Amino acid sequence: MRKHTRTMRWLVLGAVLAIAAAACGGSDDSGGGDGGGGETFRIAIVAPSASNDLAFTQSIVDAVNRVKDERGNIEVAVTDGTFVVEDAAAAIRDYASQGYDLVIAHGSQYGGSLQEIAPEFPDTTFAWGTAADTFGLDNVYAYEAASNEGGYVMGVMGAMLSKSKVIGIIGPIEVGDAKLYVDGYAAGVEAEDPGATVNINYTGSFSDVGLASEAAQAQIAAGADVLTGTAQMVVGAVGVAKDKGVLWFGTQSNQTSLAPEIVVASQVYHWEVILDQILDQIAAGKKGGETFKIDLANDGIVIEYNDGFDLPADVKQKAEETIAGIVDGSIDAG
Amino acid sequence: MSQFFSQAILIAAVAGGIRLAVPLLLAALGETYGQRSGVLNLGVDGVMLLGAFGGYFTVLELGNVWLGLVVGVGIGAILGLATAFISVTLGAEQGISGIGVYLFGLGMSDLLFQKLVGTPLPIESFPKVPLPGLSSIPVVGEMLFQHSLVVYAAFLLVPISTFVINRTTFGMNIRAVGENPEAADSVGISVARVRYATVLIGGILAGVAGAALAIDLGIFQQNLTNAQGFIAVALVYFGAWRPLGVMGGALLYGMVNSIVLQLKTLGIIPRSWSDIAAMAPAVITILALVLVARRFRQPAALAKPFVRET
Numbered sequence: 001m002r003k004h005t006r007t008m009r010w011l012v013l014g015a016v017l018a019i020a021a022a023a024c025g026g027s028d029d030s031g032g033g034d035g036g037g038g039e040t041f042r043i044a045i046v047a048p049s050a051s052n053d054l055a056f057t058q059s060i061v062d063a064v065n066r067v068k069d070e071r072g073n074i075e076v077a078v079t080d081g082t083f084v085v086e087d088a089a090a091a092i093r094d095y096a097s098q099g100y101d102l103v104i105a106h107g108s109q110y111g112g113s114l115q116e117i118a119p120e121f122p123d124t125t126f127a128w129g130t131a132a133d134t135f136g137l138d139n140v141y142a143y144e145a146a147s148n149e150g151g152y153v154m155g156v157m158g159a160m161l162s163k164s165k166v167i168g169i170i171g172p173i174e175v176g177d178a179k180l181y182v183d184g185y186a187a188g189v190e191a192e193d194p195g196a197t198v199n200i201n202y203t204g205s206f207s208d209v210g211l212a213s214e215a216a217q218a219q220i221a222a223g224a225d226v227l228t229g230t231a232q233m234v235v236g237a238v239g240v241a242k243d244k245g246v247l248w249f250g251t252q253s254n255q256t257s258l259a260p261e262i263v264v265a266s267q268v269y270h271w272e273v274i275l276d277q278i279l280d281q282i283a284a285g286k287k288g289g290e291t292f293k294i295d296l297a298n299d300g301i302v303i304e305y306n307d308g309f310d311l312p313a314d315v316k317q318k319a320e321e322t323i324a325g326i327v328d329g330s331i332d333a334g
Numbered sequence: 335m336s337q338f339f340s341q342a343i344l345i346a347a348v349a350g351g352i353r354l355a356v357p358l359l360l361a362a363l364g365e366t367y368g369q370r371s372g373v374l375n376l377g378v379d380g381v382m383l384l385g386a387f388g389g390y391f392t393v394l395e396l397g398n399v400w401l402g403l404v405v406g407v408g409i410g411a412i413l414g415l416a417t418a419f420i421s422v423t424l425g426a427e428q429g430i431s432g433i434g435v436y437l438f439g440l441g442m443s444d445l446l447f448q449k450l451v452g453t454p455l456p457i458e459s460f461p462k463v464p465l466p467g468l469s470s471i472p473v474v475g476e477m478l479f480q481h482s483l484v485v486y487a488a489f490l491l492v493p494i495s496t497f498v499i500n501r502t503t504f505g506m507n508i509r510a511v512g513e514n515p516e517a518a519d520s521v522g523i524s525v526a527r528v529r530y531a532t533v534l535i536g537g538i539l540a541g542v543a544g545a546a547l548a549i550d551l552g553i554f555q556q557n558l559t560n561a562q563g564f565i566a567v568a569l570v571y572f573g574a575w576r577p578l579g580v581m582g583g584a585l586l587y588g589m590v591n592s593i594v595l596q597l598k599t600l601g602i603i604p605r606s607w608s609d610i611a612a613m614a615p616a617v618i619t620i621l622a623l624v625l626v627a628r629r630f631r632q633p634a635a636l637a638k639p640f641v642r643e644t
Contacts, residue, residue, distance in 0.1 A: 204612025221346030
């Protein structure tokens, strides 16, 4: 009997350790500096992949940190890796009940949970994206990215750089800013070179790195010499592109570090542009009810060229012209 | 459709299917040993993740892919022994404790990655080794014989495992312990020792599977395996606890995945069908293997801890 209790104790200890480790992996409290006077503004981020995924999650974490550096007196908490929606919902509720001023639910898949949770915490502001719907709630902001615009610009560049005139796009699931990006890129290629072939494959997953790698192999077998893709899984595809000497265009975050030889440019999300507006509105007493969008015109979307890549001058010039055209409305990026 | 039958695409589809099958094959072969001896280990994915991070980090720091694989072996061995301790010595409920190991591996691999590496950095991959003679056979050579040594080794493990399980004393002990541990015990076979050995083998192969995956992809990311360890456990069931069946399942799963990707790329599967098509590998593999596997039954003592009656 005594032996049995000891066994149980070990098991419980093991389980606690395992759960603690899993929890640690998913959260990273980068405590805020309580600098000047006034109350510290507390922002919490709940996001599906890793804070340094070089993609979707990193884009919001970087942005919040930039806002924090600029404004000061902001405390930031991050729970990342919540690819399970129920886990995200629990984290969102936790932060709200801890009295965070702004809780950012960074994933369109979190909308349903937010719609339930937000009315219970009228003093908390929630922001979620990428989405356009605030559910008619006055403490919810929605935010989205005109990822089609950067996609379009880079599609134009891709069409000019491709020799085989076959361009491959690797998508995750056909929703949200991924769909916008893929369609924008294809439209850019089509506009620059209507004769070029655009092959699009959606892998059916945001996170399957192995599948993304094989998707790139499939694209290259079908003749592509320029590739792009979106979601955190694309780190697998970039590796294949590098091996095969095929060009890559990144999106969401700057992906140059993955393969400095072949990354031409990246569309980078600068959410701080709209975060600034949201924080101003909260300071003015408005807690939600509005949708924001980052795009080329408000500098929320920026094309970052890889300085190490020898980009022909005419391609760069055409890219800049395309950006100007989208901003002044003379080009429709879809 | 005719486009699909072009040589380059057929070669890419088959070679891709093989690449996708290898981590599943390694992990599932390891799990086969454990299950044949009566131990269900659901922690495979957690072991794969830690093996993947360990292998990745070693290559990142030291630049030697084989050392990365060795670290995968080491991590797999440690977690295999831990699993054996929990399942065999402590006689824990195997389903639950396996999930514990999985959560531990998932959380710990990500924690270590965040603290030690941070932003994903690319690493070197295994060199491709075309087999002399065989690799120059047109079409087939490119499909089958221009892979890395890890790929050949994984497939070589299939006949070796079949031989070990069916033709050696150790294999006989494994089967005896998995079917009727009381009888095995009464003729002097140490149930605990046999199960420790099989779970250790399973841990090592899971660790290697993870390391091979990360090094082959040349990158690590949170939850890199994307639940491949669970698919591996399922393949053991559907492969009817036989190495050859397990290989068939892993290959079928990899091939269907790879072919679906090619068909999507060429637009033969329309985009509106993309999400449904993404389920095809799992559905087809399950259907095929259920048809094959229903003639076989599972080891009688599977997932039952052995307690000697005194």
